[in-house]
Amino acid sequence: MSTQSDNSFPVMRRSLLGALPSLAVLSACGPGTTTPAAPAPAPAPGSGPGPVPAAADPHRAAVPAAGPRQAGIDRPAQPQQHTVVSVFDIGPRVDVAELAAHLGEAVLGLCGKARAALGADAGDLTVTVGVGPGPSGTATARAVGGLELPAFAREERSAGSWGGDLLVQTCASDPVAAVLADTRLAADLAARGASRRWSQAGFRPPGGGAVRNLLGFPDGIENPRTDAELSREVWLPGPGPVAGATVAVVRRLRIDAPAFLAQSVARQEEAIGRRRTDGSPLSGGGPSDPLDLSAKSARGRYLVPAMAHARRANPNATGSAKMLRRGYSYRNGPEDQGLLFVSFQRRLRTFTATQRRLDDGDDLMRFVTATASAAFLVLPGFSAEVPLGGTLLGERS
Numbered sequence: 001m002s003t004q005s006d007n008s009f010p011v012m013r014r015s016l017l018g019a020l021p022s023l024a025v026l027s028a029c030g031p032g033t034t035t036p037a038a039p040a041p042a043p044a045p046g047s048g049p050g051p052v053p054a055a056a057d058p059h060r061a062a063v064p065a066a067g068p069r070q071a072g073i074d075r076p077a078q079p080q081q082h083t084v085v086s087v088f089d090i091g092p093r094v095d096v097a098e099l100a101a102h103l104g105e106a107v108l109g110l111c112g113k114a115r116a117a118l119g120a121d122a123g124d125l126t127v128t129v130g131v132g133p134g135p136s137g138t139a140t141a142r143a144v145g146g147l148e149l150p151a152f153a154r155e156e157r158s159a160g161s162w163g164g165d166l167l168v169q170t171c172a173s174d175p176v177a178a179v180l181a182d183t184r185l186a187a188d189l190a191a192r193g194a195s196r197r198w199s200q201a202g203f204r205p206p207g208g209g210a211v212r213n214l215l216g217f218p219d220g221i222e223n224p225r226t227d228a229e230l231s232r233e234v235w236l237p238g239p240g241p242v243a244g245a246t247v248a249v250v251r252r253l254r255i256d257a258p259a260f261l262a263q264s265v266a267r268q269e270e271a272i273g274r275r276r277t278d279g280s281p282l283s284g285g286g287p288s289d290p291l292d293l294s295a296k297s298a299r300g301r302y303l304v305p306a307m308a309h310a311r312r313a314n315p316n317a318t319g320s321a322k323m324l325r326r327g328y329s330y331r332n333g334p335e336d337q338g339l340l341f342v343s344f345q346r347r348l349r350t351f352t353a354t355q356r357r358l359d360d361g362d363d364l365m366r367f368v369t370a371t372a373s374a375a376f377l378v379l380p381g382f383s384a385e386v387p388l389g390g391t392l393l394g395e396r397s
């Protein structure tokens with residue numbers, strides 16, 4: 001290894017980690033030279049006892065909260081590793097438009113601000129806000145095909161975790177930032193007449209695209225990703241008050257993972273319709289190849305079995321549009337773990353048609369019970385000039 005590379009590596013490494021102050025000193029010292037008078041280089045971030053600055057990791061760069069659409073849905077493109085989903089009730093005398101506008105200001109104050117409001121770097125913190133069927137107004141709810149979820153199979157309903165008026169989802173690479181932001185916003189909302197109905201923290205492995213769920217299968221393979229797909233499937237079109245809004249469905253789905261995993265791997269793969277190792281379809285090809293729902297074995301059996309989850313949920317089978325699934329795993333203890341299902345779509349029907357089809361028969365759903373559930377209209381984007389909810393909450397009907 002050359003002297004050049006020996007000396008340039010620490011410079012490059014430190015600059016990548018964001019330790020820029022030491023760069024000038026080090027680069028002034030040519031390879032192999034020493035300058036005893038030069039100050040000792042700063043310790044690399046993470047090597048000392050203090051917290052690592054969020055900016056050190058490019059994946060944790062600040063995500064703008066302001067814009068024509070809210071953050072936490074398609075920005076950042078790679079979902080952060082941690083979330084807290086909280087659902088609130090809004091008291092009858094609360095002015096919802098005022099509450100939302102205030103919430104928007106609070107979100108702008110939290111996101112992207114290093115240490116200012118959280119005592120910790122906000123990093124890539126995002127906050128996504130939606131309103132339930134009540135606060136969104138009847139006309140608005142009707143415009144998106146309603147926001148009331150019907151009853152489905154395998155539900156354990158309780159008043160404390162079903163429905164709700166306001167969704168606040170915080171997501172961040174730093175779990176503490178996600179929880180701190182949730183705590184701050186909940187206190188703020190409580191002071192203005194909103195009380196927490198239910199809340200769930202979630203996590204997902206690092207990495208973009210599909211990541212493994214608690215059954216060990218890559219999840220999130222088939223999802224709208226390009227701008228054209230997201231405009232078609234997720235964002236409500238303009239012009240008009242709902243331009244840039246979307247419908248969110250949030251459900252806590254407990255999975256009987258021990259029972260599912262007690263099956264042979266082949267049986268597990270048949271229940272999903274994809275390989276556990278890399279998510280490749282059972283109809284053949286690699287992980288990014290589409291499912292071939294018509295492919296059959298020599299004996300005439302479907303390669304993606306009739307009750308495989310990926311077949312049952314496929315939009316061609318459900319006759320619905322596509323949804324953007326952006327869920328997280330959760331674990332409240334060995335008896336209560338599963339998927340904090342979060343999907344974004346233009347209309348509620350995309351979710352209900354899919355769920356009905358899963359209820360009619362799905363070899364994965366036999367192991368799944370919903371224990372919390374709600375749907376919301378995620379408000380259009382906002383900024384310092386355009387208040388959150390300003391385009392539609394002011395004109396409720």
Ligand code: HEM
Nearest residue numbers: 217218219220221222253255310313314315339354355368
């Ligand atoms: C605990 C519950 C669930 C688990 C563990 C789960 C897991 C999976 C997995 C592993 C895949 C295949 C890989 C992929 O394309 O992402 C998949 C696909 C899919 N799931 Fe689920 N899922 C669950 C519940 C649901 C629910 C409740 C819905 C909607 C009502 C849903 C909708 C879909 C859709 C639309 C696809 C893609 C189908 C395709 O076009 O190939 N899933 N899910």
